[in-house]
Amino acid sequence: MSSSSSEAGEDRPIVPIPVLRYSTDDLPPQERYRAWYLRDWPRTEPIYRTEPTEPFNTRWESVRLGEVMFVHAEITGMRWERRVQDIRLSDFDPVIVNMMIEGEAHGDMDGRAFHESAGQLHFHDLARPSLHASTASRTWSVVLPRPLAEARFAPLHDLHGLVIGGSAAAVIFAYAAHVHAMLPRLDLAETDRLGQVFLDLLAVVLLDSRSISTRLSADDVLRRRAIEEIERRLGGEVVIADLQRTLGVTRNRLFAVFRSDGGVQSYVMAQRLERARSALADVERAETVSNVALRFGFGDASHFSRAFRKRYGMTPSDYRKLLTTGPAEVAAGA
Helix, strand or coil: CCHHHHHHHHCCCCCECCCEEEECCCCCHHHHHHHHHCCCCCCCCCCCEEEECCCCCEEEEEEEECCEEEEEEEECCEEEEECHHHHHCCCCCCEEEEEEEECCEEEEECCEEEEECCCCEEEEECCCCEEEEECCEEEEEEEECHHHHHHHHCCCCCCCCCEECHHHHHHHHHHHHHHHHHHHHCEHHHHHHHHHHHHHHHHHHHHHHCCCCCCCCHHHHHHHHHHHHHHHHCCCCCCHHHHHHHHCCCHHHHHHCCHHHCCHHHHHHHHHHHHHHHHHHCCCCCCCHHHHHHHCCCCCHHHHHHHHHHHHCCCHHHHHHHHCCCHHHHHCCC
């Protein structure tokens, strides 16, 4: 190559990376949530059922980096739910890696309790149901189209609600901050490489963070038997000593197979809450909160409400309100 052509290449102007920006800052406060909820991005239909928990405002920046979408978002406190029926009607099923810069979120990811604090990230599979609450927050997100997620990280069944922190997460946070700061000075030709680095870093993080798949063991068999016995007792009191006698095992042996759930009683509580949540979701039946509490083994409505809020980030009454607030109600100003 001649020196003149080399110099021409060096002088080529940078082609800016397109950044899509959205903000409700300039809207009247009473119109902000409605405008955001009904916005036709990333899909014409809302992805979640949502309800603000404080005066609403948000700012978003998104950029395509090769096969992935990189997003920086600021948003006020919110309740979020994605239900099975929402998933069936949607063609949007990516896996999202959410990195919490500021704020926190907690709730349930298809039966898996999760809590994400600043400096942690979690995987969110939009092909599976979820219910959670978040404080005012600032996040990075990497949106992985499902075929890409399956090609790079399959199997995906153990990712939904997986929370990762510490030094493993810190590497990806640092890279996300660096990319965001550099965007105004980067060339469009760099986007594929930037996206690939995100994918490579995620692969390294998952090496140490995922559960190792094993063949069915004696512990697996015992756990299945224990779950069957617990199912029969969920409407009443689940007594550990009774389970031991029925299964013919020691207390320590029984607790060992539920260690990943936080113990037997933690597992029982999670199952009761999930069934109670399903009952509350039957809005046509309109069963009272008190009756739901008693039917699923809670001593009273107050105990049920405290446990429900701890698990899902909202009270049973808040959840019922969230269920009845959809696009039509928001559009009508409900």
